[in-house]
Amino acid sequence: MNTPTLLSEAELTTLGVKAFQGLGLTQQDAQDVCRVLVMADLFGLSTHGMSRVESYGERLLVKGINPRPNITVERVAPALVKVDGDNGVGPVVGMRSLQAAMDVARECGIGMALARGSNHFGPISPYSLIAADAGFASIIGSNATTTIAPWGGTDERLGNSPLGFGVPNPGGAPFLLDMAMSVVARAKIRSALKRGESIPDTWATNRAGLATTDPKQALDGFLLPIGGHKGYGLALVVDMLAGLLSGAAYLSHVKSWVDAPDEPQNLGHFFILIDTKFLGSGEWLASRMTDFAAILHGSPAADPTKPVIVPGEIELGRMAKQRRDGIPIDAELLTLLRKHAA
Amino acid sequence: MNTPTLLSEAELTTLGVKAFQGLGLTQQDAQDVCRVLVMADLFGLSTHGMSRVESYGERLLVKGINPRPNITVERVAPALVKVDGDNGVGPVVGMRSLQAAMDVARECGIGMALARGSNHFGPISPYSLIAADAGFASIIGSNATTTIAPWGGTDERLGNSPLGFGVPNPGGAPFLLDMAMSVVARAKIRSALKRGESIPDTWATNRAGLATTDPKQALDGFLLPIGGHKGYGLALVVDMLAGLLSGAAYLSHVKSWVDAPDEPQNLGHFFILIDTKFLGSGEWLASRMTDFAAILHGSPAADPTKPVIVPGEIELGRMAKQRRDGIPIDAELLTLLRKHAA
Numbered sequence: 208m209n210t211p212t213l214l215s216e217a218e219l220t221t222l223g224v225k226a227f228q229g230l231g232l233t234q235q236d237a238q239d240v241c242r243v244l245v246m247a248d249l250f251g252l253s254t255h256g257m258s259r260v261e262s263y264g265e266r267l268l269v270k271g272i273n274p275r276p277n278i279t280v281e282r283v284a285p286a287l288v289k290v291d292g293d294n295g296v297g298p299v300v301g302m303r304s305l306q307a308a309m310d311v312a313r314e315c316g317i318g319m320a321l322a323r324g325s326n327h328f329g330p331i332s333p334y335s336l337i338a339a340d341a342g343f344a345s346i347i348g349s350n351a352t353t354t355i356a357p358w359g360g361t362d363e364r365l366g367n368s369p370l371g372f373g374v375p376n377p378g379g380a381p382f383l384l385d386m387a388m389s390v391v392a393r394a395k396i397r398s399a400l401k402r403g404e405s406i407p408d409t410w411a412t413n414r415a416g417l418a419t420t421d422p423k424q425a426l427d428g429f430l431l432p433i434g435g436h437k438g439y440g441l442a443l444v445v446d447m448l449a450g451l452l453s454g455a456a457y458l459s460h461v462k463s464w465v466d467a468p469d470e471p472q473n474l475g476h477f478f479i480l481i482d483t484k485f486l487g488s489g490e491w492l493a494s495r496m497t498d499f500a501a502i503l504h505g506s507p508a509a510d511p512t513k514p515v516i517v518p519g520e521i522e523l524g525r526m527a528k529q530r531r532d533g534i535p536i537d538a539e540l541l542t543l544l545r546k547h548a549a
Numbered sequence: 550m551n552t553p554t555l556l557s558e559a560e561l562t563t564l565g566v567k568a569f570q571g572l573g574l575t576q577q578d579a580q581d582v583c584r585v586l587v588m589a590d591l592f593g594l595s596t597h598g599m600s601r602v603e604s605y606g607e608r609l610l611v612k613g614i615n616p617r618p619n620i621t622v623e624r625v626a627p628a629l630v631k632v633d634g635d636n637g638v639g640p641v642v643g644m645r646s647l648q649a650a651m652d653v654a655r656e657c658g659i660g661m662a663l664a665r666g667s668n669h670f671g672p673i674s675p676y677s678l679i680a681a682d683a684g685f686a687s688i689i690g691s692n693a694t695t696t697i698a699p700w701g702g703t704d705e706r707l708g709n710s711p712l713g714f715g716v717p718n719p720g721g722a723p724f725l726l727d728m729a730m731s732v733v734a735r736a737k738i739r740s741a742l743k744r745g746e747s748i749p750d751t752w753a754t755n756r757a758g759l760a761t762t763d764p765k766q767a768l769d770g771f772l773l774p775i776g777g778h779k780g781y782g783l784a785l786v787v788d789m790l791a792g793l794l795s796g797a798a799y800l801s802h803v804k805s806w807v808d809a810p811d812e813p814q815n816l817g818h819f820f821i822l823i824d825t826k827f828l829g830s831g832e833w834l835a836s837r838m839t840d841f842a843a844i845l846h847g848s849p850a851a852d853p854t855k856p857v858i859v860p861g862e863i864e865l866g867r868m869a870k871q872r873r874d875g876i877p878i879d880a881e882l883l884t885l886l887r888k889h890a891a
Contacts (some may be wrong), residue, residue, distance in 0.1 A: 284658025316626025433776025
């Protein structure tokens with residue numbers, strides 16, 4: 208009964224589009240959302256995939272997200288656009304912003320979109336892959352609900368903001384990196400607690416802001432950023448580009464997704480796109496990307512069972528496999544999708 | 550005899566310019582180099598300041614660096630420039646690239662310079678501050694001599710590439726973040742060895758690529774990147790933007806500064822500049838930046854003696870102090886500068 212059902216990419220997309228249309232979105236907007244979420248599922252990022260229909264749906268139903276946003280794109284300079292998402296579903300605003308940034312980059316060589324009035328926009332790697340497939344290198348980020356403390360501080364004032372990168376490789380596997388700023392996700396601490404294990408003191412602090420090896424205290428406290436003050440700084444950079452400069456909320460001005468589901472979050476994103484066609488031919492780029500990966504793969508592995516990999520390889524491998532074998536969707540999610548689609 | 554001499558900013562600059570002219574640079578190029586290096590000293594980054602006259606000078610003298618480069622700037626698209634540094638001194642190429650990127654960003658809103666044929670260009674924060682003072686937010690990076698192993702690998706194949714960011718704050722303190730990708734610098738491991746202390750197993754691996762707490766084995770091994778695979782990925786991103794896409798060397802193609810002092814390193818840099826005047830007024834930006842910092846400062850400190858800080862505050866504080874009190878220059882460096890200046 209709890210065995211997941213295998214759906215093809217097309218089946219999951221069709222069902223997802225109907226579900227989001229059932230939640231009030233236009234067909235075009237529902238397609239944009241599902242393009243991002245299905246790609247997340249294909250990458251194996253199921254927590255950021257179609258399962259998000261649950262939280263997005265809850266907020267759509269209480270009017271915390273606008274199902275029919277009037278998204279405006281203002282070109283404030285030849286290579287710079289500001290996007291007002293009008294509190295639309297995150298991936299709708301994200302896809303519109305990505306498109307706008309690619310449009311100006313195609314003309315100017317580099318282009319940037321700064322989006323405000325948005326919501327959780329899914330993982331970053333789908334945007335990076337869409338950009339890479341069109342020949343663009345990308346730097347993309349979003350701010351997020353506050354869950355981490357400033358370095359040395361003792362209360363939530365910044366988000367575990369995701370930052371992603373992509374570099375195209377014509378005819379080959381692009382480089383894709385999608386990371387949040389914490390050393391580990393909270394789920395990993397929850398697993399340690401379940402197993403009764405202690406955790407490294409670099410993962411999290413207790414409620415008083417002091418490093419802890421106790422998973423229970425860690426879950427009451429704050430995730431630690433990678434590299435301490437370095438990851439703290441990087442998280443701030445993402446929030447300044449995505450939130451402060453875009454005109455969105457930032458830091459503790461971001462409304463909690465959980466505590467205030469009916470209030471707009473006013474999240475912000477940024478998309479920096481570089482059109483590689485201006486830098487050299489496709490052959491030139493492909494040969495450098497292939498050489499780059501070969502140099503990394505050539506380093507003898509410390510653990511022979513774990514060869515060196517290039518970021519993106521795991522996700523692209525899962526995508527190829529699931530395009531062939533289908534995407535496992537659990538019964539509960541399938542029921543929810545069918546309910547909204549009905 | 551080893552007491553450092555206090556020089557004013559103007560005195561150190563004048564002496565430095567004469568020294569670099571003595572090493573064969575034009576006055577203009579020597580001024581560019583000293584602008585970056587003196588600012589590094591003002592920030593307290595003395596290992597990346599005027600002390601670099603030693604290593605830059607050695608390479609200039611053996612013709613490993615070209616004292617009179619013919620730097621070319623090619624505008625390949627309205628907002629995109631490629632710079633060929635012709636193996637000039639790093640900060641000369643860096644300043645020319647920064648200028649070129651600001652020029653196109655002023656017109657297009659965002660602009661990018663990709664530099665090849667360069668050398669070590671100093672720390673990043675001086676470039677970020679110059680950009681911020683002119684109203685630009687910046688993302689700047691450089692690749693570097695290979696000193697770290699791919700994640701899970703066992704030989705040096707990538708550099709501890711620096712990445713820096715700046716956001717202007719009209720009338721106030723800009724945000725400045727300048728970081729390398731390793732958890733700590735090798736100097737910190739050397740200190741532990743000297744004190745006979747063990748190190749956390751997150752700092753470095755031994756020669757076999759396995760985590761170690763022994764500082765001696767760590768110094769024979771490889772520095773670990775922040776957040777493990779995350780920092781590894783970030784270092785690769787910097788190298789792809791600065792090296793692979795710019796047409797410079799990348800990964801193990803970068804020639805060693807130490808082993809091959811007479812061969813061009815062909816380092817690459819990238820400068821992404823965003824002209825904030827297109828995003829809102831100076832008052833708007835200043836008020837958001839002030840609020841942003843206030844939110845962070847407002848988090849109660851875990852250790853009351855260490856209040857929460859915003860990246861850049863330490864460096865800007867030292868700059869103010871040393872502009873007032875002078876910059877300490879040790880006797881050996883002073884002698885070397887005077888020798889080259891003679």
